[in-house]
Amino acid sequence: VKNALFSLALLAYPKAFRRHFGAEMRDEFARSNGGLLTIARHVTNGLAERGSAITRWAYFPDFTPHLYESHGSHFMFWDTLRADIRHTLRLAIKTPVFTTLTILALALGIGATTAIFAVVNGVLLRSLPYRDDGRLVNVWTFNTKENEPRYPLSPANFLDFQKSNTTLDGLEGYYTFVTPTQLQAEAGTEVMYSVFVTSNMFNMLGRPAAMGRAFAVGEENGVIVLSDGYWRRRFGADANIVGRTLTLNNLPFQVIGVMPPDFVFPYPGMLGPSGFTRVTGVDAWLPIAFSGPMAANNRMLTQSGQIVRNVHWFGAIGRLKAGVAAEQAEADMKTIAAQLEQSYPQTNTGYSATVVRSIDQSVGRVRPALMILLAGIAFVLLMASVNVANMLLARSIAREKELATRAALGAGRSRIARQLLTESVLFALAGGLVGLIVMWWTLQGLIALAPADIPRIDEVSVDWRVLIAAAATTLATGVLVGVLPALSSASVNPQASLQDASRGTVGGSLRRRARATLVVAEVALAVAITTGAVLLLRSFVSVTNIDPGFETANLLTWQMNLPQRLSNETDRLAFYRDFFARMEALPGVVSVGGTTRVPLGSTSVSTTVQIEGRPLPASELPEVQFLRAMHDFFATMGIPIRRGRGFDERDGPTAPRVAVINETMAGKLFPNQDPIGQHVRTGPNPSGAWTTIIGVIGDIKHGGLEEEMQPEMYISYLQGAPIGPFIVMRTAGDPAAMAETVRAEIRNIDKTIPIYDMRTMATLRSDSVSMRRFILMIVVAFGALALGLAAIGVYGVMSLIVSERTREVGVRLALGARPAELLRMVVGQAAKLAGIGVVIGAMAAALLTPLLDSQLYGVRAGDPATFLIVPALLLATAALAALVPARKAMRVDPMTALRIE
C-alpha cells in the first residue's frame, strides 16, 4: 500500500523530473522506510517543482534548461489546451447566435438546477441551529388508540421519561403550541407569541444567549428570554434591554437575555396538533414551572397538587448519548412507557412512545415535495443538455470538412475528440458562470414566492455546498453534452469526407442515428415531466374545488383576548353582549359571530363524550372536537343547519345545557337514530348534568381542505364563555377594508383588549393551499419548459435533415413528386421519432408518477386521461415543430437544388 501511495505521490512531479530522478527516489524511499509524512512531503515538493517549472516556462519560454527540453512534450498538455481554447473562442465569436443560444440554454439549466438545490440544501440538508444537531431527537407519546404516533406527552410522563431513560444525555420539554401572551405597555395591550420551555432547554440545545444569558437550571419564575427578531422589531435593538422588566398578563418578568439571530426553536414541525393560535413564529421563551403559582396558572397541577398526567401538551427534545441510535432510544422510551402503563393504568393505557430525529421532525413534511422539485429540475437540465448536445452535434456535422482536414494533417482520434470535449466543457463553464446569475435571480424568486409554512425557507442561501453542486453540475453537463459529438466526430474518415465535402453531403448513418436518439430521448423526457405537471395541476384543481362547508367570501376574522378584569362568567357575558351589539352596529357589517376554532386557521381541542344509555369504560369513549359557537356564528359563516335548530337566546346560562353537532358526528355516533334530543356528557366524569343535542349542522373543513371530516360538537358561548375567541364578521363589501374600523371600535370599547391575527377568510383559504400552489407553479414551469425544449429539439433536427436532403427533395420534385407528399414525408419522419419517444416517456412516467403520490389529490398516479392527453400533446408539438422545416422542403426549387451538384 505504501509503495502504491508513493507511486501516486511521484505523479505530482513533472514527467521529465520523474524520469530523471524517479528510480533513485523510489530506491531511497524503500531504504529509508519512510512514512506517510514523507509521502505527503513528496506531494508538496512535486507540486512546487511543477509550479516553478510552469512559471519559468511562462516567463522565460526561450530559456528552458536542459532537464526540461525547450519544446518537450511535458508542456504539450497546456499548449494543446491553450490552442483548443483559442480555437473555441475564435469559433464562438464567429457564430454569435449559436454561442449565445448554447450558453443561454446551459445557463438556464444549470442556474435553475442549482437554485432548486440551494432550496433543498437550506431546508433539508443544512444542520439545525443547535450544537451537534445530528444527535437531537424528539420524543412523543404513541397514542395507539387513535393511531397517532406523534401525540404530545403529559407533564408527569415527561418527567418520568426524563428521569428514567438510559439512552439520552438530557431530555427537555416544551409546550407544543405558541402561547399568545398579553404584554401590557403604556400604549395599550399587545400580544407577543411565546413558547414555554423547561429551564435547561437552551443548555441542552447547546446555544448560549447572544446578549445576557439563557435560563439557569431550575430558574422557573419571573424571567423571559427574547428572540433576536422580536428584540429588533419591538424594542429597536435596545442595547440595555437585559434587566428591563416587562409586564405580561399583569405579572412582572425580567428580560435576562436575547438569543442569537439564527436561533429558532421550536420549528413549526415540532409543534403539536392543538393550540390557541396559528402563528408559529416565536417572540420569546418563558420557563416552565413545575411548582408554585405559575404551575397552577398553567394547569400543570391537579387539584390535589400533583403534576398532571392525563392531559397531553408537552413536546420533548433530547440528545442521544454518543454512539446511541435513535432506534435504541425509541426502544428505551417504549420500555419506560410500558412501565408507566403498568403503574398508571387509569391514565396511561394505550400510550407508548415514539422517537423521531429532530431534523425529520422539523422538515420531514416538506421532503417529498422538495424531492419532486429536485427530480423535476434534473429532468429539465437533462433536456437542456440533450438540446445543446444536439446543437453541438449539428455543428460538428457542419464542421466535418474542418475536422477531416485536421485528421488528414495527422490529428489522431483522441486529439479531435479532446478538442471537441474542450469546446463543450468551455461552453458549459460559460453556461455555469451565467448560470450563477440565473441561480441568484431564481433563488430570490423562489424565496419570495415560497409559502411561509415551508420551514427554514428563510435559512436558504448560497453556501459552499451550493457552489460545489453548481461546479459539479457544470462539469457533468459539459462532458455529457460533448461526449456524443466527440465520439461521432472522432471516427470521421478524412478521405470520404474531403471528397464528399465538395458535393455538400454530410453526416454518416452513425450520426444520423445519434441525432434520432437525442430527439427520442428529448420527447421521452418531456412526456415524463409533462405527465407529472398535469397530474399535479389536476390535483390542485380538485383541492381548490373542495367545498369547505361555509362561504369564504366577505368574511373577516381575528383573534382577541378578553381583558383580565372580567374574572367571572356574568361579566364576560355582559361584555360579549355589548361587544356583539357594537360590532353589528358598524356600517357595512352584515352579521358577527365567534368560535374557539376558526376554520383553516387554528388548531383543535378535543374531548371524549359519553352518550346516555351507552355506558363504556373511560378508555373506549369516542373522541370529538369540542368548540363553542358565539352569537350569530352559523349564519355568519353560512353553515347550513340540517336538522333541528341553532343556538339562540333561549339557551342562556341558566337554561338546560344544549349542543349542536356536525353531520359527521351524527353519522358516526348516531348512525340509525335521530340525534336530536339525545343526551351526551363531555369528559370521563361518570356524574354531572347531561347536555341535549338540539341541532345538526353541515360539516366544515377545520384542519385543511384535504383533511378528513371529524366529529364536532358545539356548545353556546352563553353556557361557557371563552376568553380568547376567534371573531368572524360577514361584511357587505371588501372585508379587508373593514379592518381599521373594527380595530378603532375595539379600542373604543377597551384599549387593553389585544387583537391579533386579523385576516380575511379568502386569505386563509388561499394560504391553506399555498404549498401545493408553490410546487404546482414550479412543476408547471418545468412542464412548459420541457415542451418548449422538445419543440426546439425536434425543429432543430428536422430542419437539419431537410437541409441535408435538399438535393434528394429536388430530385423528387423534378421527377414529379407532389409537395403535399413531401410534407407528409418530413412530418411523418418527425412523428415516428416522437412516437418512439412518447412510448418510452409514457413507460417512464408510469414508473415514476407513483413517487408523486404524496402530492396527488382526487387523481390517481396512473390516471388514464392524463396518460392519453400528454402523449397526444407531445405528438402534436413534434408535428408542429416539424411543419416549419417541412414547408421549407416543399418550397425547394428543383433547379437550384440540383445545381448544387
Next chain:
Amino acid sequence: LRSGGAVSLHAGTLYRALARLLENELIEELESPHARHDDERRRYYRLTSRGIAVGRAEVERLEGQLAAARTRRLLKGARA
C-alpha cells in the same frame, strides 16, 4: 552526503536542488567510475569549472559577511 548528520534532507528537496544545479550547469553527471560491480541506479556528479567558480564566489560572499559580523563584535556575547 557528508553533512555530519547535522542536516536531514528530504529526498524530494535534495533532488530538486540537484535538478537546479544540473540546469544551471554547476554540476555534471559522470559515467559510473566502477561500471561493473555497481548498483545501476547509483549516479555520480562532479562540479563543473563554472560550479567551482560559483562555489568560490559564494564562500567569499559568506566570508565577507562573517568578517562584517566579527568587526561589529556581533559574536562576542555568543562566544562567552
